[in-house]
Amino acid sequence: MGDDNDSALGESIAGSLYTASLTSSVFNYTYENGRRYHAYHAGNYVLPNDEQEQDRLEYTHHLYRLLVGGASYRAPLLDHRPQRILDIGCGTGIWCIDVADEFPESSVIGVDLSPIQPSWVPPNCRFYVDDIEREWTYSPAEHFDYIHARDLIGFIGPWKQLLSHIFDNLKPGGFFEIQDCTTPPESIDSGLDLVPDLVQWQLKMFEGMAMLGKESPGDAYGIQSYMTEVGFVDTHVEIHKVPIGPWAQGNKHKELGLILQEHVSDSVEPYTMAVYTRALGFSAEDAQATVERVKNNIQKTEAHLYLSYYFLWGQKPF
Ligand SMILES: C[S@@+](CC[C@H](N)C(=O)[O-])C[C@H]1O[C@@H](n2cnc3c(N)ncnc32)[C@H](O)[C@@H]1O
Structure with a gap:
């Protein structure tokens, strides 16, 4: 990662895009249980933003691309050649x-609570510190041809409100795409009986996220119906079902299964700590003990677990 203080970054207040030198306040990170968390609108997001988390996000990026033959999107962008692209909650900026690079004639903007994007980026790529749950104040001239969101489910308050902002800030004919995965994991048989700690943890996570004001709208079809309600057509x-562990037939599934098993295992601790300690009132020690039990369950290949990754897109009518 590049030097944070030398990033290709601007700061945006309430969505209005103006580039200013970054105030040091966005780097006043907070620390809990040995992990580093974002400073801008501190407490709004529960995952850390340190190097360890950035490595995890980059691993996820490759996992998503692996599912779709290396593509970054499923909406028909090649037919529409978008001029302005926005990635909301862009993380390390790797997707942007x-x-x-793929659309050098486009302007690509990534926004996030954390200024963790690198300095050396393509000239058509810019990053801004912003909170996508606040009002969006892009002018009509700044509206987008394509808006992208990945791995944001569970971290947003009312999803329908965010989808309305997205819809309003697309040009007519523009696309929105969300790439995410449905939780909790499922099993092809009665395998959930073998992983009670994982099942219990997932329920507690939903409870904790709701206490923090975040909505978990279920699977892809939950978001799809919200999209239709706000006007997308x-x-x-x-959907891509990916095994957790090397239990499925065929080399490709076995390899994906191993990759996902490691990824899910690495994700338990960063997902758990803030939710369990801030919202659910667990001590750090008890939260850590839960993490170990859940990670143990994830190694149970005989539970035949899988996650459903999805790519969902729609268009704003002309
Ligand atoms: C799980 S990460 C996914 C990052 C990136 N989309 C990816 O797929 O690599 C979620 C990201 O959303 C950002 N985020 C969460 N809530 C946000 C908000 N209200 N405004 C802006 N960014 C937010 C977090 O800071 C984090 O970088």
Whole structure:
């Protein structure tokens, strides 16, 4: 990662895009249980933003691309050549950088609570510190041809409100795409009986996130129906079921299964700590003990667990 203080970053207040030198306040990170968390609108987001978390996010990026033959999107962008692209909750910015390289004539903007994006980026790529749950104040001239969101489910308050902002800030004919995964994991048989700690943890996580004001709208179809309600048309859902562990037939599934098992295992601790300690009132020691039990369950290949990853996109009518 680049030097944070030398990033290709601007700061935006309430969505209005103006580039200013970053105030030091966005770097006043907070620390809990040995992990580093964002400073801008501190407490709004429960995962850390340190190097360890950035490595986890980059691993996820490759996992998503692996599912769809290396593509960054499923909406028909090649037919529409978007001029302005926005990635909300862009994390390390790795998706923006890939897409800026793929569409050098486009302007690609990534926004996030954390200024953790690198300095050396394609010239058509910019990052801004912003809170996407606040009012969006882009002018009509700044509206987008394509808005992208990945791995944001569970971290947003009312989803329908965010989808309305997205809809309003697309140009007519523009696309919105969300790439995410449905939790909790499922099993192809009665395997959930073998992983009671995982099942219990997932329920507690939903409870804790709700206490923090975040909505978990279920699977892709929950978000799809919200999209339709706010006005999107021609929505598509593409689902990829990925085994957790090397239990499925065929080399490709075995390899994906190993990758996902490691990824899910690495995700338990960052997901758990803030939710369990801030919202649910657990001590750090008890939260850590839960993490170990859940990680243990994830190693149970005989539970035949899988996660459903989805790509969902729709268009704003002309
Ligand atoms: C799980 S990470 C996914 C990052 C990126 N989309 C990816 O797929 O690599 C979620 C990101 O959303 C950001 N985020 C969460 N809530 C946000 C908000 N209200 N405004 C802006 N960014 C937010 C977090 O800071 C984090 O970087």
